[in-house]
Amino acid sequence: MGSHRRPAPSGLDRGARSATLCVLSAAAAAVGLVPAGAAPSAPSAPSAPQDDARAEVDRLYAEAERATEAHNKAGERAETLREKVTTAQDRLARQQDRINTMRDALGSLAGAQYRSGGLDPTLALMFSGDPDDYLDKAAVLDRIGARQAGALRDLRGAMRQLSQERQEATHDLAELEKSRAAVARHKRTVEQKLSKARRLLNALPDEERAAYDRASRSGRVPDLGGVVPPSARAAAAVAAARSAVGRPYVWGANGPTGFDCSGLMQWSYAQAGLGLPRTSQAQANAGRQVPLSQAQPGDLVAYRSDASHIGMYMGNGQVVHAPYPGAPVRYDPVGMMPISSVTRP
Incomplete structure (x- = not known):
């Protein structure tokens, strides 16, 4: 069975954890060790260039995965803002139509008052062929004046509300453009790595x-020891993750034909009727955290201190995950990298 990149506990981090970088063959694992008969003070043999190249590939893959999760987060925020801006634009259009209707109604009332108020009330009464009819109309005009005053108050309130909503929509639109720029920036970083x-x-x-x-392929299903998922929902998510084994890693993808690490978790639980957040960091907090010793099939296992990688526990010390470009969705030992948390959705 293939591991993440090697059978050792860690394969993607470098820097402070350089001792845990992937070694992809038994021969490479021995490079750099002191020969058995050498004096204690003898320096270690220098690593072969190809070992350095493989370690650098591991580091670049890890950095690309972090950038992928940042890309996913920015994309998720951009989508949320896009929906918010679209809703706000529809609401603003309806509010503007309402204001236009109110203005038209006020214009009609003002015209009626102007037309009736062009004559002094006494002269209008004298010229009226039907004084009773004039008095009835005058009473109606008084009521129109009261209605006009109320309509003006309503119009002013509607215009103030419209102005505030426009300011909020403008702010959200600016944030949307920032998120779109972040998506493009993280995409460039991933592609470069x-x-x-x-x-x-x-x-x-x-x-x-x-x-x-x-080392980037895992062709067989490990013995999972007959472990049964704790719930029907977990069982459905586990079944979905198993069905994805062998499908390609595609950065930024959440199925069904390709996945990145968090995309696989989101898609698997979507098949079980549960919506998970898009990023591995958010998924690590999308439920109750449990000790690794209590992990059950369907639990989410986040890796590295920044939770930039995530997989699903399947039982008997195995996870299913989307490792990195070139390696399809596969089974690996749960301890393939440093674990930051285990979460039960």
Whole structure:
């Protein structure tokens, strides 16, 4: 069975955790060790160039995954803002139509008052052929004046509300543009990291590249020990994740034909009728956290201190996850990388 990149506990981080970088073959695992008969003070043999290249590929994949999750987060916010702006624009249009109708009604009332108020009331009464009819109309005009005053108050209130909603919509629109710019920025970062990783892989000798490719495949289903998911919802999510094994890693994708790590978790639980957030960091907080010793099938296992990778616990020490570009959805040991949390949705 293939591991994330090696059978050791960690394979994607470098820097402070450089000792845990992936080693993709037994020969590579031995590089850098002191020979058995060497003196204690003898320096370690320098690592081979291909080992450094593979470690750099691992680091680039890890950085690309962090950028992918940042891309997903910005995309999720952009989608939320887009829906909010669209709703606000529809509401503003309806409010503007209402104000236009109110203005038209006020114009009609004002015209009626102007036409009736052009004569002094006494002269109007004298010229009226039907004084009783004039008095009836005058009473109606008084009521029109009261209605006009109320309508003016309503119009002013509607215009103030419209102005406030326009300001809010303008702010949301500016935030939407920022989120769209962030999506594009993170996309460029991911593409740059992946492009550099591919160049490094292509520069490896054929046998080294083949060894890396073998370590990036997992063809068999591990023994899960007959562990049963704790609920029907977890069972449905587990079944969905299992059905995705072998499908390609596609950064920024959430199924059904390709996935990134958090996209696989979101899609799997969507098949169980539960909506998860889009990013691995948000998913790590989308439920009750439990100790690894109490993990059950369907639990979400987040990796690294920043929770930039996530998989689903399947039982018997195994997870299903979308590892990185070039490696399809697969089973791996739960301890393949440093675990930051286990969450039960």
